[in-house]
Amino acid sequence: MADKSRTELPTNMADTDHQRFDDETIVNRIQYWGRIDSNKPAFIFWSSGGRFVLSRGDVLDMSSRFAHRLTKMGLKPGDAACVALPNSPERIVAEFGVQLAGAVSMNGQVLREDGSDLADSIKRTGCKILISDLEGPDSGWNVLRKYFSVLESGMGHLKVQSDHVSPLEIVQLCRIKRDKDGFLASLTSEPPYVYDGSKSTDLASIFTTSGSSGYSKLVKQSHRNILNNAYLFTKSAQVGTAEKIFLSAPLGWIGGYPAFYLGNGCIRVLVDVGAGPVADLASLIWNIVHEEDVSVFAAMPFHIELLYQKAKEKGFNRPPFKNLMSAGQPIKQENLRALGFLSDSLQTVYGSTEVGLAATLNVNKDSVDVFIDNTAGYPVPGAQVKVACEAEAAPENENRGEILVKTHTLSMGYIGDESKVLPMSDGWFHTGDIGYMNKDGSIVVEGRSSDAIMHGAYIIYPTWLEKVLVPCPGVQQVVIVPVPDEIMHHEICACVKPEPGAEITAEDVIVFCKKQFALDPSSSLNVVPKYVLFFDNFPLTRTSKLDRKSLTAEAALKLS
Numbered sequence: 001m002a003d004k005s006r007t008e009l010p011t012n013m014a015d016t017d018h019q020r021f022d023d024e025t026i027v028n029r030i031q032y033w034g035r036i037d038s039n040k041p042a043f044i045f046w047s048s049g050g051r052f053v054l055s056r057g058d059v060l061d062m063s064s065r066f067a068h069r070l071t072k073m074g075l076k077p078g079d080a081a082c083v084a085l086p087n088s089p090e091r092i093v094a095e096f097g098v099q100l101a102g103a104v105s106m107n108g109q110v111l112r113e114d115g116s117d118l119a120d121s122i123k124r125t126g127c128k129i130l131i132s133d134l135e136g137p138d139s140g141w142n143v144l145r146k147y148f149s150v151l152e153s154g155m156g157h158l159k160v161q162s163d164h165v166s167p168l169e170i171v172q173l174c175r176i177k178r179d180k181d182g183f184l185a186s187l188t189s190e191p192p193y194v195y196d197g198s199k200s201t202d203l204a205s206i207f208t209t210s211g212s213s214g215y216s217k218l219v220k221q222s223h224r225n226i227l228n229n230a231y232l233f234t235k236s237a238q239v240g241t242a243e244k245i246f247l248s249a250p251l252g253w254i255g256g257y258p259a260f261y262l263g264n265g266c267i268r269v270l271v272d273v274g275a276g277p278v279a280d281l282a283s284l285i286w287n288i289v290h291e292e293d294v295s296v297f298a299a300m301p302f303h304i305e306l307l308y309q310k311a312k313e314k315g316f317n318r319p320p321f322k323n324l325m326s327a328g329q330p331i332k333q334e335n336l337r338a339l340g341f342l343s344d345s346l347q348t349v350y351g352s353t354e355v356g357l358a359a360t361l362n363v364n365k366d367s368v369d370v371f372i373d374n375t376a377g378y379p380v381p382g383a384q385v386k387v388a389c390e391a392e393a394a395p396e397n398e399n400r401g402e403i404l405v406k407t408h409t410l411s412m413g414y415i416g417d418e419s420k421v422l423p424m425s426d427g428w429f430h431t432g433d434i435g436y437m438n439k440d441g442s443i444v445v446e447g448r449s450s451d452a453i454m455h456g457a458y459i460i461y462p463t464w465l466e467k468v469l470v471p472c473p474g475v476q477q478v479v480i481v482p483v484p485d486e487i488m489h490h491e492i493c494a495c496v497k498p499e500p501g502a503e504i505t506a507e508d509v510i511v512f513c514k515k516q517f518a519l520d521p522s523s524s525l526n527v528v529p530k531y532v533l534f535f536d537n538f539p540l541t542r543t544s545k546l547d548r549k550s551l552t553a554e555a556a557l558k559l560s
Contacts, residue, residue: 021227025198026099029227029262034060042261043092043268044244046288047275052178054089056265059096061192062184066097068193073157073170075129077102077195080206082127082168083252084108084118084140088274090174090183091251092258094131099204102195106206107252108132108140109216111527113516115143119165121216125206125415126167133176133274141171156186176274200224206415207254209353209459219353220412221254228409229356230259232380234266236347236360237325241265243295246288248303254353255327269294282310290318297342298325301335302456302487308338316342323347329454329489330374330445331363340365350376350445354422355429356409358383359443372438376445383407386428387437400436403443404428453482454489460527469494472512474504479538481552483531483559493555494529497538506532533558 021029033042038057045052054062075081081098083105085091098105106125110118118140122130132140144165152159158171174183198204204223208216239245239260244267249256260266269292271284278284285307289297297307304326321343326335331348339346344365351358361377379385384406389399406428413422423430432452435445453460462480469478477497482490494513498504509532517527539550 020231021200022224023200024227025200025202025223026096026204026226026262027102027194027196027198027223030060030063030096030100031194033261033265036265040265041267042265043089043258043270044292045087045089045270045272045275046284046292047272048278048284049275051291052089052272052275054092059092059261062093062187063096064100064192064194065187065190066093067100067195068190069172069187070097070101070103070129071193071195073129073172075101075103077197078104078202079129080104080106080125080127081129081131082106082108082118082122082125082140084110084130084132085174085176086133086273087248087251087256087270088176088272089178090133090176090274093184093187094172094174095251095258098131099198100194102198104203104206106218107208107250109208109252110140110143111517113143115140115147117216119144119147121208121218122165122168124218128167129170129172130168131172131174133174141173156183198223200227203412205257207257207353208252217353218415219254220415221353221356222412225356225409225411226254226257226259227262228382229254230257230263232357232382232409233349234260234263236349236357236380237296237298238323238347239264239266239296243267243322244269244292245296245298246270246285246292246294247298248285249298249300249328254356255351282306286310286314289321293318295322296325297321297323298327300328300456301326301331301489304335304338304342305487308342311342320344325349327351329456330376330447331371332373332486333368333371334486336363336368336371339363339368348375348377350443352405352431354411355383355405355407355431358405358407359385361442372444374435374444374446375438376435376443378442382409385437385443387435387443388430400434400446403431403433403435403445405431453480453492455482455492455527456488458527460492465492465527468516469496469509469513472504472509474498474502474508476500476502477538478509479546479548479551480529481548481555483552483556491531492527492529493531493533493559495533495535495538495551495555497535504534506534531555531559 033056039055041053042056042059043054081103083094095105147164148160148162150158151161156173200223203220205221207219241264245260246269248271261268324343324346327349346363348361357380359377359379363371386404387401388404389401433445434447465480466478476499479495481493483493485491513528539547541547
């Protein structure tokens, strides 16, 4: 009888060539798929207003025309361009247009209301061009324009100048409208252009990830690394060229980058964020997977839970998914209840922006009962994973410590700050995650070695969020702690010591915090605390320092 206690890699992962794309570039792959069955859908976007399709031929044609426009603006091979667009057809065309021009794309992530995080990223990367939409509270140009003087206004772009953000010279404005006045329609006047000098080892994209100061770390990845990650992700998801995969993660994140399409030409289905806010995301996702006959549903655990609850409510009147795929946070038993209902199997993936895909695990409906919470899986081909054990002996021979990864897809490093180097020792990357290795060789990830909060798709460092809240009227001291949550893994709790005599409520704190951030409250990246608890005093250690561990336990107890 098979050992149900061991959950393994898909059989097609064990013997795969993990360096399939060593000599290719993103430019090669865009051209390759654009010329094979060019009318076949490549990306299908859904919004409350309907469906929009980019074919393979559209992707190549529009992106190459945008590449020509960028070169006219002065973008040269190797220059950096900031793409600050939401998930939308325009984002695909802009991202790939930068690549076809031989330049480097940088994810323009906006979290702070004043745009200081985006301005910081542009300065550190030396971005000459910002590609931004006009509408929306987190539009890159809307939050940055106060720093700039407009020198000249042209057809869809601005020449700008700023002492504060000196590298930026051009703003390409993208009207996310699917009509004759929209950005996509405007590209028909440009001839196609493709720079053919890119190499697989060249820097291709700069991804943003969490930073302890509240400003993004900027992670450099080459064409080769992105494409090899694409191949591993595609194999892990078990999605074929003719199949559709739903993946709604941000296109500017390494886990949401359009890698599946580059890897094997499969059809990516996603929510069109650029078309405006979605009132009922669960219903939209439910409609998408039914209408599109999606084979693989890849999402954060809370999106899987949303679909599961909606499917139970409405009935899941379609064949089950070939596979569910989950990433971004640890998986627990309660996250697996969709198995046997939405799909017979779920694939977890573990990695980071710096290392790419490091480990994966296949859980099927027969192995759910023996699944160990927070198991991340077994190393993928080309990766090694180990635990740097702590000094004390751990119970049950499970030696806990920091998880280290050695992989051929390791990032080229950080950019814009010479003091920031990859945390390495003897070729091993220090992930900052704490866990242990099971006897069968699988890795269990229990949390972060720092005070970081794993909130859905985002890792939040509490100290910078505390600085945001300290100026709130009536607040003397605030400490941000994680509290358990079945869906998000952690929810954010603000522990507040009020000023003497202050009449302050939880709502006052939340309203103040909302004003500091640009993200829509419904966004999974929203960092406004869900809970606010008031304390007369905070627990201290023997050395009279704040005891975060005890405070976290007290907060969890009060909310239980």
